[in-house]
Amino acid sequence: MSPLDTTAESPTIAEAKRQVEICNACRYCEGFCAVFPAINRQRIFASGDIQQLAHLCHNCRGCYYSCQYTPPHEFAVNLPRILAETRAEDWDRFAWPSGFGGLFQRQGLAIAGLLVLALAALFLAVQGIRPQGGEGFYAYLSHGAMVAIFLPAFVLPLVAIGVSLRRYWRTVGGGAVQWRHVKAALMDSARLKNLSGGQGQGCNYEKEDRYSDTRRWMHQAVLYGFLLCFASTSSGTLLHYAGYPAPYGFWSLPKLLGIPGGILLTVGGLGLAWLKTQADRDLNAPAYWGGEMAFVLLLTATGLTGLVLYAATGTAAVQPLLALHLGTVLAFFLLMPYSKMIHGFYRVAALIRDAQIKMKDQRPTIPQPPVRAAVSPPAWDADSRG
Amino acid sequence: MSRLGQLTETEWDVVVVGGGNAALCAAIEAAERGCRVVILEGAPETYRGGNSRHTRNFRCMHSGPLSVLTDSYGENEYFDDLIRVTKGQTDEGLARLAIRTSEECLPWMEAHGVRFQPSLSGTLSLSRTNAFFLGGGKALVNAYYITAEDLGVTIAYEAQVTHVEVSGGRFDAVQVEIGGERLRVRGKAVVLASGGFQSDIDWLARAWGESARNFLIRGTPYNRGVVLKDMLDQGAESVGDPTQCHAVAIDGRAPQYDGGIVTRLDCVPFSVVVNRDGQRFYDEGEDVWPKRYAIWGRLVAAQPDQVGYAIIDSRSIDLFMPSVYPPIEADTIEGLAEALGLPPAAVRETIDAFNAACREGPFTPTELDGLATEGLDPPKTNWARPIVEPPFYGYSLRPGVTFTYLGLKVDHEARVTGPEGRYHNIWAAGEIMAGSILGQGYLAGFGMTIGTVFGRLAGQGAAAHVAA
Numbered sequence: 048m049s050p051l052d053t054t055a056e057s058p059t060i061a062e063a064k065r066q067v068e069i070c071n072a073c074r075y076c077e078g079f080c081a082v083f084p085a086i087n088r089q090r091i092f093a094s095g096d097i098q099q100l101a102h103l104c105h106n107c108r109g110c111y112y113s114c115q116y117t118p119p120h121e122f123a124v125n126l127p128r129i130l131a132e133t134r135a136e137d138w139d140r141f142a143w144p145s146g147f148g149g150l151f152q153r154q155g156l157a158i159a160g161l162l163v164l165a166l167a168a169l170f171l172a173v174q175g176i177r178p179q180g181g182e183g184f185y186a187y188l189s190h191g192a193m194v195a196i197f198l199p200a201f202v203l204p205l206v207a208i209g210v211s212l213r214r215y216w217r218t219v220g221g222g223a224v225q226w227r228h229v230k231a232a233l234m235d236s237a238r239l240k241n242l243s244g245g246q247g248q249g250c251n252y253e254k255e256d257r258y259s260d261t262r263r264w265m266h267q268a269v270l271y272g273f274l275l276c277f278a279s280t281s282s283g284t285l286l287h288y289a290g291y292p293a294p295y296g297f298w299s300l301p302k303l304l305g306i307p308g309g310i311l312l313t314v315g316g317l318g319l320a321w322l323k324t325q326a327d328r329d330l331n332a333p334a335y336w337g338g339e340m341a342f343v344l345l346l347t348a349t350g351l352t353g354l355v356l357y358a359a360t361g362t363a364a365v366q367p368l369l370a371l372h373l374g375t376v377l378a379f380f381l382l383m384p385y386s387k388m389i390h391g392f393y394r395v396a397a398l399i400r401d402a403q404i405k406m407k408d409q410r411p412t413i414p415q416p417p418v419r420a421a422v423s424p425p426a427w428d429a430d431s432r433g
Numbered sequence: 434m435s436r437l438g439q440l441t442e443t444e445w446d447v448v449v450v451g452g453g454n455a456a457l458c459a460a461i462e463a464a465e466r467g468c469r470v471v472i473l474e475g476a477p478e479t480y481r482g483g484n485s486r487h488t489r490n491f492r493c494m495h496s497g498p499l500s501v502l503t504d505s506y507g508e509n510e511y512f513d514d515l516i517r518v519t520k521g522q523t524d525e526g527l528a529r530l531a532i533r534t535s536e537e538c539l540p541w542m543e544a545h546g547v548r549f550q551p552s553l554s555g556t557l558s559l560s561r562t563n564a565f566f567l568g569g570g571k572a573l574v575n576a577y578y579i580t581a582e583d584l585g586v587t588i589a590y591e592a593q594v595t596h597v598e599v600s601g602g603r604f605d606a607v608q609v610e611i612g613g614e615r616l617r618v619r620g621k622a623v624v625l626a627s628g629g630f631q632s633d634i635d636w637l638a639r640a641w642g643e644s645a646r647n648f649l650i651r652g653t654p655y656n657r658g659v660v661l662k663d664m665l666d667q668g669a670e671s672v673g674d675p676t677q678c679h680a681v682a683i684d685g686r687a688p689q690y691d692g693g694i695v696t697r698l699d700c701v702p703f704s705v706v707v708n709r710d711g712q713r714f715y716d717e718g719e720d721v722w723p724k725r726y727a728i729w730g731r732l733v734a735a736q737p738d739q740v741g742y743a744i745i746d747s748r749s750i751d752l753f754m755p756s757v758y759p760p761i762e763a764d765t766i767e768g769l770a771e772a773l774g775l776p777p778a779a780v781r782e783t784i785d786a787f788n789a790a791c792r793e794g795p796f797t798p799t800e801l802d803g804l805a806t807e808g809l810d811p812p813k814t815n816w817a818r819p820i821v822e823p824p825f826y827g828y829s830l831r832p833g834v835t836f837t838y839l840g841l842k843v844d845h846e847a848r849v850t851g852p853e854g855r856y857h858n859i860w861a862a863g864e865i866m867a868g869s870i871l872g873q874g875y876l877a878g879f880g881m882t883i884g885t886v887f888g889r890l891a892g893q894g895a896a897a898h899v900a901a
């Protein structure tokens with residue numbers, strides 16, 4: 048085993064390794080995504096290598112529907128599923144504090160429970176510590192109270208995510224990160240290149256062996272919607288400290304970012320949830336289906352409640368709606384390290400690592416056995432096998 | 434109407450027997466010309482697509498860069514490559530037809546859903562001649578099934594055709610077994626695309642001898658030659674030598690059927706290969722491996738129990754493509770022999786004799802390096818480097834049959850010839866007629882070329898017949 052291993056090889060990783068070795072002897076799926084070129088660069092796979100492959104996989108399922116070895120064939124290859132299970136195991140394994148990941152990732156009910164708690168807290172806050180003055184939302188919850196609640200609810204999860212990523216980075220043997228690695232990773236994520244089927248035809252998520260780009264569109268609606276909402280909130284915060292407190296009119300930066308963001312987030316989230324009901328659960332980690340679904344709906348709810356709240360401006364509904372929206376957002380923030388949300392952080396990390404390896408500038412931080420690379424040299428391949 | 438009712442009560446324009454590449458190309462062509470088409474695929478849906486689901490590329494002529502293909506690959510070069518591997522046993526007219534038509538097939542394939550990818554890692558030298566399918570043959574087969582479904586083609590799975598009813602040189606119907614029921618499916622024309630007979634081990638044993646029972650079949654278990662035999666029994670003209678099959682040396686641990694590409698073993702040139710008794714039997718370094726690949730199938734088939742064992746040392750383990758099964762490993766030659774079930778003393782003696790016959794010189798894995806043994810019989814004429822560095826690794830080798838050559842004789846329109854000249858309304862395409870072109874030997878990627886070219890011709894011809 049390579050010295051990079053920090054984790055004992057779990058049965059999931061062992062099974063993933065078995066399947067990856069079959070793929071390495073086959074290579075038919077090379078053009079679908081970044082996973083196969085990464086497989087084909089190696090011959091011997093340590094646990095960390097398998098984990099890196101797992102986080103590179105976007106579960107597009109192209110390789111499953113193309114595979115001549117899927118069950119009932121005795122080779123029983125179902126790469127999307129075993130990589131999804133490896134990924135999910137890492138979400139639990141690297142979670143900090145330990146145990147939180149397992150709690151929420153697999154249980155939609157736990158997510159719902161946390162949501163209820165967050166909502167209750169916000170309702171109490173809005174009821175109980177209602178400020179004397181203040182305009183707009185601040186009439187219900189002062190800016191100070193919001194900061195007191197949301198600053199830790201935002202920063203602490205980020206710290207937890209940082210710890211998890213550090214653990215991951217060690218496991219996969221990552222090196223010093225350079226801007227060009229990050230740039231390559233962000234370019235891939237921005238286009239969701241690995242969900243494009245390799246040629247822009249899309250993935251095989253909800254229509255089995257037919258390609259479809261719907262999931263990529265919906266995912267990007269959520270991603271960009273989320274980023275717009277985040278930018279909206281950030282701009283609001285900046286404006287606040289610049290002396291322009293809320294409420295903001297329609298033609299203000301927070302609203303111009305937030306409204307389209309909320310719409311994208313809502314539409315994309317509903318789309319993703321619908322797609323999830325259509326897709327074959329056995330090609331993902333089935334034990335995580337409920338948790339993922341609950342998370343997608345929670346994320347959708349942050350967008351939807353925000354829009355409804357805006358629509359209700361000036362009415363009596365603002366008070367409950369504000370509590371509803373802020374409670375949802377609070378639950379979402381708290382769950383970032385322990386829900387499907389974490390996949391994005393690992394995904395970017397894996398893409399950065401992949402870029403490092405591809406760009407070859409990276410020296411392993413720990414001495415490794417000689418790299419076993421030289422596979423069949425070109426002169427040997429004009430074969431008559433088939 | 435129930436599905437089975439629809440099958441028997443419809444008078445189909447074109448009945449397609451088989452569900453691999455050739456069958457699908459024929460079905461799509463006929464359906465695009467307005468025919469009512471039914472595909473009778475013997476395999477269940479999960480295993481649909483015959484040997485085609487195991488393929489990876491298609492050999493294609495092209496006069497300039499075309500899709501993923503680089504440079505150019507002209508008719509004469511393609512034909513020369515073919516003649517070289519078949520030692521002249523080639524029908525020039527049909528071969529040139531296949532070669533010439535291959536160029537227009539590639540865009541046709543793309544237009545019908547097939548996607549190509551650049552040559553796979555480890556196969557760079559094929560990037561000019563062979564277009565690789567994104568996702569391999571199963572992805573190609575899926576794309577064609579989708580296209581056929583969208584064109585309204587009816588598809589019946591687990592539909593084993595047992596008999597083709599022919600009277601007076603004319604096809605009337607096929608008899609087919611679906612779910613234990615025997616049905617009669619009538620049509621105006623039929624395309625036979627049900628592959629070779631390699632999965633009928635009894636037939637192989639009759640043709641090749643009892644030793645064939647130890648052969649492994651690389652592809653689908655559903656190509657049992659039922660339709661081929663039925664046609665030959667009715668007097669259809671045959672081509673190809675029944676004792677000929679394309680067999681290669683694969684990992685002896687491969688499953689009896691359907692192991693596909695991953696069971697390949699490329700270690701022979703860097704090995705000492707012994708038989709069950711621990712004796713060498715052929716020059717392992719005769720030529721670059723791809724050219725020897727098929728030869729080793731036959732060599733191993735001629736050994737006792739049809740098995741061979743390739744032994745290498747730790748210096749060579751990374752010189753070839755990884756295979757699906759890990760090698761057997763031991764720190765001593767005797768230990769390895771024991772683990773492989775070979776007589777340790779005999780293997781030791783063979784390896785010692787080999788090592789003693791090796792001489793100094795540069796070892797170059799990527800080319801014929803001329804590093805030959807001295808005074809050894811049989812010699813090893815290239816890459817003869819002593820087997821001395823533990824750990825030692827061993828793989829068992831068995832013959833893996835790709836396909837058989839015996840087939841139906843067709844003309845340049847893919848029409849089948851019967852006792853009284855060509856049949857009125859019977860076409861054949863793919864492996865079932867590949868013997869019309871290839872007498873022996875094989876060129877990588879030509880199977881799919883034959884299936885695509887003659888499948889399309891068959892579909893077009895059948896449609897024209899129906900319209901007339």
Ligand SMILES: Cc1cc2nc3c(=O)[nH]c(=O)nc-3n(C[C@H](O)[C@H](O)[C@H](O)COP(=O)(O)OP(=O)(O)OC[C@H]3O[C@@H](n4cnc5c(N)ncnc54)[C@H](O)[C@@H]3O)c2cc1C
Pocket residue numbers: 432433450451452453454455456473474475476481482483484485486487488489490491492592593594595626627628629651652653655656657658659660692693694834835836862863864865877878879880881882884
């Ligand atoms: C492992 C492997 C790799 C290969 N790689 C390549 C490659 O890369 N490139 C290449 O050109 N060639 C390759 N070949 C050869 C290639 O597979 C064949 O030449 C080609 O697929 C033949 O196509 P086909 O349609 O004639 O037969 P098949 O694809 O085998 O289709 C035959 C069909 O007939 C059906 N059938 C059989 N009997 C009956 C019956 N009685 N009733 C109903 N249906 C029946 C089968 O189920 C099957 O669907 C490879 C072969 C193998 C085994």
Ligand code: SF4
Pocket residue numbers: 069070071073074075076077110111113114115116124126568569
């Ligand atoms: S998923 Fe299947 S077809 Fe694709 S590379 Fe792996 S073994 Fe080959």
Ligand code: SF4
Pocket residue numbers: 076079080081082083103104105106107108109110111126127130241
């Ligand atoms: S599911 Fe898609 S992204 Fe994942 S390994 Fe397969 S082809 Fe690549």
